[in-house]
Amino acid sequence: MLTKKINKIEFLPLYLWRIRLLIPGLIVLMFLLSLLIYNNFTINQVNRLVELERIEQELKDNLVKNYAQVKNVPAYQARFNELRGLESVVNAKFPSSNEISSLLIQINQVAEDSNVSIANFTPKDTKEINLTAGNSGKDKIMSQEFSIMANARYLNFVDFIFRIARLPRVIAIQNIRLSRMDNSTVNVSFDIKIYFSSK
Numbered sequence: 001m002l003t004k005k006i007n008k009i010e011f012l013p014l015y016l017w018r019i020r021l022l023i024p025g026l027i028v029l030m031f032l033l034s035l036l037i038y039n040n041f042t043i044n045q046v047n048r049l050v051e052l053e054r055i056e057q058e059l060k061d062n063l064v065k066n067y068a069q070v071k072n073v074p075a076y077q078a079r080f081n082e083l084r085g086l087e088s089v090v091n092a093k094f095p096s097s098n099e100i101s102s103l104l105i106q107i108n109q110v111a112e113d114s115n116v117s118i119a120n121f122t123p124k125d126t127k128e129i130n131l132t133a134g135n136s137g138k139d140k141i142m143s144q145e146f147s148i149m150a151n152a153r154y155l156n157f158v159d160f161i162f163r164i165a166r167l168p169r170v171i172a173i174q175n176i177r178l179s180r181m182d183n184s185t186v187n188v189s190f191d192i193k194i195y196f197s198s199k
Helices: 019-071 073-092 097-113 154-165
Strands: 002-005 008-011 117-128 141-152 171-180 186-197
Touching: 019 073, 097 117, 097 141, 097 154, 097 186, 141 154, 154 171, 154 186
Parallel strands: none
Antiparallel strands: 002 008, 117 141, 141 186, 171 186
16 A cells, blocks of 8 residues: 655555455445444434333323213212202202291291290391301392290290291290299290391
8 A cells, every 4th residue: 555665655456455454445435425324324213212112101191081070070079969959958048038938937837836825026127147167159048037026835835846846947945034934924025037038
C-alpha cells in the first residue's frame, strides 16, 4: 500500500491494496454504521414501546376500575329504589295543607271514641321546620299548632293519647296540664302540633 522512496512517501492506487487490509477496514466501517443505526432507530423504538406498554397498563387499570363500578350499578339501583320507597312511606306521614281539616276531624273522632269531651280547640302558630339534613324535595315541612282544652276521666284521656299515637301522621302532643275537677274527672289542657307538607 505504501512504498518508501528517499524523502518521499507515495500511496499506491486502491486496486493495488492488499485485500487483507481492505476487509478489516470494511468491517470497522460496517460496525460504525450498525452502531449509528442502532442508536438512532432501535433505542427510540424501545423507548416508544415502553411508553406504549405504560399506556396499555393504565388503560387496563381504568377498565378494571370502571368494570367494578358498572358491575355495582344494579346494587346502587336497588338501593336507590329502596330509598325512594322509604321516602314515599315517610312522605305519606305528612299530610298536605289541604288535608289538615280532615285530620282535625279524625282527632275529634278519636276524642269521641275515647269519651274525651273537647271544650276548646284553638289554632296557634304555623311554622316552617328546618331539617338538619336539608330538604331534598321542593316541598317544605311545616307545623300547625293547636291549643286544646278537654274534660275526661284520666284513663279515657290516656286512651285518647294512645289513639292519637296510632294515627298514620306525625303529631306531637306537648305542654299537658291536668287539674282535678272531681273524683273521676280531670280538666286537661295541652298543645297538639301537626306536621304537614307545604305542597
